[in-house]
Amino acid sequence: MTQPSDARDAPSRRTAAGVLALACAAQFMVVLDVSVVNVALPSIQAELRLNAAWLPWAAGAYALAFGGFLLLGARLADLYGHRKVFTAGLALFTAASLAGGLAGSGSLLIAARAVQGLGAAVLAPITLTVLTTTFPEGPARVRALAIWTAVSLTGGAAGNLLGGALTQALSWRSILLINVPIGIVAAPAAARLLTATATAGRGRQRLDVPGALLATAGLTGLTFGISESRHGPGDPAALTALVVALTCLAAFVLVEARYASAPLMPPRLLAARPIAIGNTVMLLAGACFQIPMWYFLTLYLQNVLRYSALQTGAAFLPHTLLTLTVGLQVTPRLMRRVDSRTLITAGALIAAAGFWWQSRITPDSTYLTGVLGPAILISVGGGLFNTPLTTTVTSGVPTADAGAASGLMNTAKQLGGVLGLAALTTLAPGTSTQPHTLTTGYGHAFLACAALLTAVAALARTLPVAHPTPSPPAPPPPRAPHQQDPQQAT
Known part of the structure; x- marks a missing residue:
């Protein structure tokens, strides 16, 4: 008797493991570069003589391009195949890392970081x-998503650790150049491993160019406008960017709902309750777990506790190990015993308690009381929270929309x-250098994260x-060599 087609098409265990390793390596690079520059900013400013007003863009240009192009990048995979799009994104990211590591001026570095963000998107x-x-959905996918999620979460914390170590031991340039050998190794692996798992070419479907332009302009403008609003609520550049962004996003919704033949964001996805609510939860939680936690804690360690770059990076090691x-x-x-909703809620509340504890820091806090204690709760909460949420927002999605669903989740998290x-x-304080003023501002930011995560738990x-994932069935006992498979006998 012949095997079912899905069994024949299923990748081998070795291929599946290779795909998992490849996906995690690429995701680690992408997330690492969100935070790896933070610890190195003083060294970058000193060597490239970068104006203080432009220094934040050495980190922000990456996040701006990353958030703006995510929906477009996600839909490309659905239309043109996994291998082709993965290889193109990897090549762009690697080349931009090389250009950034060799940059001789601040403007070139910022431009390279923006292109890096495009490759990451x-x-x-x-x-x-x-x-x-x-x-397939079930224990195997849960395990794979748990590994991918853990890599994503630890990439940010590892970015601070690796960035501090490389900056102090070598140079800030090494934090970008380290991506080059990884990209060179990953490219042939992608060509070999993704052949069997690539989506059948849908190039005959036209890419939603109007939707792509509107989504990119809207998300980029929104990111830029919110970033610039720190200069004041009436900042002209921020207001202009926000008006343009909201106009583009409204037009994007109209185009996707009525005119696009292959929409970047199929409206049927948002009609699914787990995807709509789950991505809202992802967006709000990302405002705490992602860039803000690393940013403010890095500033507290360096500006108040006077840690070196290497010490600052090492201080994030407990976050990495616990996560x-x-x-x-x-x-x-x-997840085999408890439903996902309960785990998401519990993780958010535990992390909220950690951020509340973190908000109690003072200029005289020790590492044990001011950093390590909160890190335990925040890391445990994040570890409990992310895998069930990722599983929730990607379950039940048709293969043809897998890229769009992944892009929506990544967009929510990044934005x-x-x-x-x-x-x-x-x-947080702007130009103050007084430890007490700095600590008070950082504490207010951490307290706001605690409040937001409490609201996330309620949402x-x-x-x-989602019912607990059943344990995988036990394998059948081995047959003696002389026994014949009953199916083969037929």
Whole structure:
């Protein structure tokens, strides 16, 4: 008897493991570069003589392009295939990393970081898409998503650690150049591993160019406008960007609903309750877990506690280890016994308690009381929170829309971080150098994160209940060599 077609088409265990490793390596690079520059900013400013007003854009240009182009990058994979789009995004990201590492001026560095963000916008959604199309729903996908989520979460914390170590031991340039050998190794692996899992070419469908332009302009303008609003609520550049952004996003919704034949964001996705509410939760949580936590804690360690770049990076090691442990070992086991909604709610509340504790910092706080204690709660909460949420917003999505769903999730997470940082910086001191003033401002930002995550926990209770993932069935006992398979006998 012949095997069913889905069994024949299913990738081998070795291929699936290779796809998982490839997706995680690419995602690690993408997330790493969100935070890896933070610790190196003083060194970059000193060597390139970058004006203080432009210094934030050494980090912000990446986030701006990343958030603005995510929806477009995600839909490319659905239309043109996984291997082709993955390779293109990887090549662009690697080349921009090389250009940034060799940049001789601040303007060249900022431009390279923007192109890096564009490559990341193409690469990040496809890393999740290849996992959801390689691993069927069930324990195997939960395990794969747990590993991918843990890598995503630890990439940010590792960025501070790696950035501090490389900056102090070598140069700030090494934090960008390190991506080059990874990209060179990953490219042939992608060509080999993604052949069997690539989406059948849909190039005959026209890319939604009007939707792509409107989404990119709207998301980029929104990110820029919120970022510039830190200069004051009446800043002309911020107001102009926000008006343009809202106009473009309204036009984008109209185009997607009525005119696009292959929309970047199919309206049927947002009609699904888990996707709509889940991505709202992802957006709000990203305003705390993503860039803001690393940013404000880095400033507290360097500006108040006077840590060096290497010490600052090492201070994030507990975040990395705890997130990995909880995300890889604890959460997948709990998901077999506890529904996802409960885990998401519990994770948000535990992390909220951690941010509240973090808000109690003073200029005289020690590492144990001011950093390590809150880190335990924040990392445990994040580890419990992210995998069930990622599973919720990607379950039940047709293969043809897998890229769009991945792009929406990554867009929500990335924009949450960028918009959260812009909003929270209004609570932190601007030009003050007084430790007490600085600490008070950082504390207010952490307290706002605690309040927001408490609201996230309440919103998570409106998610539909997702039943626990059953444990995989035990393998059948091995047959003796002389026994014949009953199916083969027929």
